[in-house]
Amino acid sequence: xxxxxxxxxxxxxxxxxxxxxxxxxxxxxxxxxxxxxxxxxxxxxxxxxxxxxxxxxxxxxxxxxxxxxxxxxxxxxxxxxxxxxxxxxxxxxxxxxxxxxxxxxxxxxxxxxxxxxxxxxxxxxxxxxxxxxxxxxxxxxxxxxxxxxxxxxxxxxxxxxxxxxxxxxxxxxxxxxxxxxxxxxxxxxxxxxxxxxxxxxxxxxxxxxxxxxxxxxxxxxxxxxxxxxxxxxxxxxxxxxxxxxxxxxxxxxxxxxxxxxxxxxxxxxxxxxxxxxxxxxxxxxxxxxxxxxxxxxxxxxxxxxxxxxxxx
Amino acid sequence: xxxxxxxxxxxxxxxxxxxxxxxxxxxxxxxxxxxxxxxxxxxxxxxxxxxxxxxxxxxxxxxxxxxxxxxxxxxxxxxxxxxxxxxxxxxxxxxxxxxxxxxxxxxxxxxxxxxxxxxxxxxxxxxxxxxxxxxxxxxxxxxxxxxxxxxxxxxxxxxxxxxxxx
Numbered sequence: 032x033x034x035x036x037x038x039x040x041x042x043x044x045x046x047x048x049x050x051x052x053x054x055x056x057x058x059x060x061x062x063x064x065x066x067x068x069x070x071x072x073x074x075x076x077x078x079x080x081x082x083x084x085x086x087x088x089x090x091x092x093x094x095x096x097x098x099x100x101x102x103x104x105x106x107x108x109x110x111x112x113x114x115x116x117x118x119x120x121x122x123x124x125x126x127x128x129x130x131x132x133x134x135x136x137x138x139x140x141x142x143x144x145x146x147x148x149x150x151x152x153x154x155x156x157x158x159x160x161x162x163x164x165x166x167x168x169x170x171x172x173x174x175x176x177x178x179x180x181x182x183x184x185x186x187x188x189x190x191x192x193x194x195x196x197x198x199x200x201x202x203x204x205x206x207x208x209x210x211x212x213x214x215x216x217x218x219x220x221x222x223x224x225x226x227x228x229x230x231x232x233x234x235x236x237x238x239x240x241x242x243x244x245x246x247x248x249x250x251x252x253x254x255x256x257x258x259x260x261x262x263x264x265x266x267x268x269x270x271x272x273x274x275x276x277x278x279x280x281x282x283x284x285x286x287x288x289x290x291x292x293x294x295x296x297x298x299x300x301x302x303x304x305x306x307x308x309x310x311x312x313x314x315x316x317x318x319x320x321x322x323x324x325x326x327x328x329x330x331x332x333x334x335x336x337x338x339x340x341x342x343x
Numbered sequence: 344x345x346x347x348x349x350x351x352x353x354x355x356x357x358x359x360x361x362x363x364x365x366x367x368x369x370x371x372x373x374x375x376x377x378x379x380x381x382x383x384x385x386x387x388x389x390x391x392x393x394x395x396x397x398x399x400x401x402x403x404x405x406x407x408x409x410x411x412x413x414x415x416x417x418x419x420x421x422x423x424x425x426x427x428x429x430x431x432x433x434x435x436x437x438x439x440x441x442x443x444x445x446x447x448x449x450x451x452x453x454x455x456x457x458x459x460x461x462x463x464x465x466x467x468x469x470x471x472x473x474x475x476x477x478x479x480x481x482x483x484x485x486x487x488x489x490x491x492x493x494x495x496x497x498x499x500x501x502x503x504x505x506x507x508x509x
Contacts, residue, residue: 172448172452173452173455176451176452180470180474182467183467183468183470183471183472184475188471188474188476188507189507190504191479191508192479193500193504194479194497194500194501195479195482195486196483196488196489196490197491197496198491199488200500234504
């Protein structure tokens, strides 16, 4: 669709160069981590879109081979997350339109087998959890274990746990547990040496809305929605990159020039400059910073909403 | 090397090596005492564990064996690979902790009884993770706690902790 306007003046680039740029985008790496999956699929869809167009010429054949290989990978990598499953389905339907019939059929078969398997695993997991997750007899948990568990908690969760049962209340109200929290919130100057009760002191600070408490509070909210984003490397979902749509990336890969960016219908005015610079940076040698990378422990905690970048 | 047989409460036997058993402080101290009093012995030592069920014992032993293997890897590999290895261990532990609350409870009891400090740490961490950010009602539901407080008491506690319950 994008091509219709400018394919008369823009010949497609040399196939070799196109393939190099495609390799640089490292889709195989992006597809294998769930948090990059969506964006990678969107860009692949746009690529299919362009290649399926009327004027694809000699780029078409080598690029389609790569694309179908990556689509197969996408089907393999698709995890249980609904968002990813949906985009995977639309990627396959896009692929079916672009690829020769036999190959398209094969991909569809693969997708079907894969989703059947996923559904089976799902229902098995649900059955298992229903079987096992009958109220455990935590009632008689020994004091020292409960104490060790409560020691791991932040003050807000600790206070909530204290309301759960008598034993938990007794254990959670033990005063030594609250001393470090007071130390974290109040400055040493304003802290009395030997207060009546550390817990009381902390409660007062909390009710009084102490300044450092506000920080703890919002941090807790963030933690509940999980993950702090600030200290992560720049990536495709970073704000300065959001203005580059998947289509622009796809156009860049196929045509090799950024000129189309200003022609493309959905970027205009101020966005252009940042879009182009973002793309430049993105296609620069530091390609391994293209996609968001996480330490393994963060993966499970990824919130759904934070990943919906909402481009286009 | 001497083998140790751990017998679960339903009579199922599990054979483990001394190396893996050394992670269970209860078994290790028992072994030491025996060796001190009777000297070296090649017969397998049978340890009956009346309050650990078979599946939990299996899980605990899986942990011991795996930790043992990781420890050996740690000492064998150069310093450059340590970070990578730590990541691997964390990933494995996360996988290992994917159990229901009931299983987790039995696991923590077994770890307490057998005195496996590292497993105990891991379990308490996982339990705290399940409490974090939940309301009192959710905590009660998750851990199957019966409401042992009278309504007045509960109201009292709620009021004193109101700052945390918004």
